[in-house]
Amino acid sequence: MGLLSGLLGNASEVDSDELDKLLNDTLIEGESVAQAYKVIRDMFVFTNKRLILIDKQGVTGSKVEMLSIPYGKITKFSKESAGHFDLDAELKIWIGSEPEPLTKEFKAGDNINQVYKIISQYCL
Secondary structure (H helix, E strand, O other), rough: OOOOHOOOOOOOOOOOHHHHHHHHHOOOOOOEEEEEEEEOEEEEEOOEEEEEEEEEEEEOOOOOEEEEEEEEHHHEEEEEOOOOOOOOOEEEEEEEOOOEEEEEEEEOOHHHHHHHHHHHHHHO
């Protein structure tokens, strides 16, 4: 991923070596990564069983939070594209009976569509 693309928040595919290192102790037997996207330091990992959201925290990014969402628990999802004055795009995912969605922001760029399309493929 180019630095400029990352700074603009464009989702790009994740390097497989980086992904293998991160998910080494996370994936279960029979689970495989179908697609993975990175937005600056955050990642969306789509496996054949679940969506894994990876949030690297701190200055060095050594602290990592992983949120696993089984596809069957996603009740709805939406995207809001960037506009002329609001340059951020938003992805919202509702999980189970939670009233508030999980919200991820994307900076300028149309690549939120890639992530939305993959969620649609696995959840519909």
